[in-house]
Amino acid sequence: MKKALAFDIGGTKIYCTIINENGEICDEILKFPTPKKLEDIKQLLKQEISKKENLVDVIAIATAGAVNNSNSAVIGSTGNLPKGYSNINFQSLSKKRVFLENDANSASWAEYKLGASKNTKVSVMLTLGTGVGGGIIINDKLLKGKSGAAGEMHFKMYNDKRRKCSCGSWDCFEIYASGTALKLDAEEILNNKNVTTYDVIKGANNGDREMMSILDHWQNDIIAGLKGLANIFDPDCIVLSGSMAEFINIEKVEQEVNSDIVTTPTSIRIAETGNYSGMIGVTLLALAEV
């Protein structure tokens, strides 16, 4: 059975393991804090690859940042990875083919092959974490766009400059739907800079009405964004993943979205393939190519 040495490279941690063509993890999962220096990231990858490349058919890397259409290089914005990250020659790190895909795209592919969006023709996945990632699958293909960067959830929620987004623009969906956004909602509503996302979640869980209403406010912005995506894509389903997805009232979101769109009802679902979905998805994509 074909296998990949899979990585998931994020701003804070790097995962690594071996995954087979069924998406099954067949080795220990290594976890490293992401080195601050570019050279140290390269060194770490090189070292892990040299240990295991002989055991696998391909090196499959899910990474922060957009990935080009030949799946060979990172282009454009790469979150909180060191400067120069997008200049890494990933192929030079291994004798085997090195295959890259954006982490959110990879995770959405895992959901499509093994999880919540299995057997759909059109699906949209949103990864709600510190930021918001997106992956769109249409007719058995990831939507990549002309340069590979499609699926970025930077569409405006307002057009009067309220919140600066991490991308440098204003009022993108990301800055209303992410974990960061929930903290900003709380700061604004409570007029308190020190309140954290955790405070809101904990308070809401304990029945604190103010915290519950902040969580509701955040969820309403997500609902608004999902309505737009439902009207644009008319998808079979929209899958929510990431650390913030568990705080969503999925039945309520589905009901509210479907009560206010021009297309037929869509299904809103929670992702099923777990923490390693990025590595699983990029493995399945990479092994389809070797």
Place this chain on the structure above:
Amino acid sequence: MKKALAFDIGGTKIYCTIINENGEICDEILKFPTPKKLEDIKQLLKQEISKKENLVDVIAIATAGAVNNSNSAVIGSTGNLPKGYSNINFQSLSKKRVFLENDANSASWAEYKLGASKNTKVSVMLTLGTGVGGGIIINDKLLKGKSGAAGEMHFKMYNDKRRKCSCGSWDCFEIYASGTALKLDAEEILNNKNVTTYDVIKGANNGDREMMSILDHWQNDIIAGLKGLANIFDPDCIVLSGSMAEFINIEKVEQEVNSDIVTTPTSIRIAETGNYSGMIGVTLLALAEV
């Protein structure tokens, strides 16, 4: 050479002509005011079809409203057409195959085959008229979605209930980017219910600063929407068509969109296939099937 008897059915007028597989018009173009009564619409179609169906290979109808994935029926919202329009059994009107597609989708296909988006992999087209239509083409296929209704440009520009949209929801792109929107902008800015879209255009053309700034305000909302579409689709180009497109400063819009997106620059273009693009596009789609 294969030919279609083509119709374009809108809320105010119905066009009809014969078009060949090159997209060339080969007959006179008939124009009728759209009958107010459902029976009269059916009668009109039946009459024109019975005159000419023997001359063609297929009946190709570009229509207001979403069209299902088998291109046989209108589903959902149909603008200002009479109630029951979506229940018409179009196939019963002819011995030949009757093929339907949404008018904006049809026009975008004409642009893709013969016009501004020729040879692109991913293109988005917006038809800016009384309302806003959308057509999205990815890898040589119209994006239709699960039910056929994809490409609806009803994503929110605000999430605090400012303007009611024609779709029944609030603050969709359509109600900020259409001709109707330009009138609303002028009404709000001038605090005058009687100002018309024509007043704004005429004033702006004559150098009236107030009218120019209203037109600019409207264009800025369009720019904001295009940024989102550029980030979501990473398209080769976005094509603007429809009666309102000529009032857009295309170079300025392209420059502003590209200065504020996370993907590589996209090209913003004006549609090239003219008033009959709906009939041309639906003909090319229909003839590919017979």
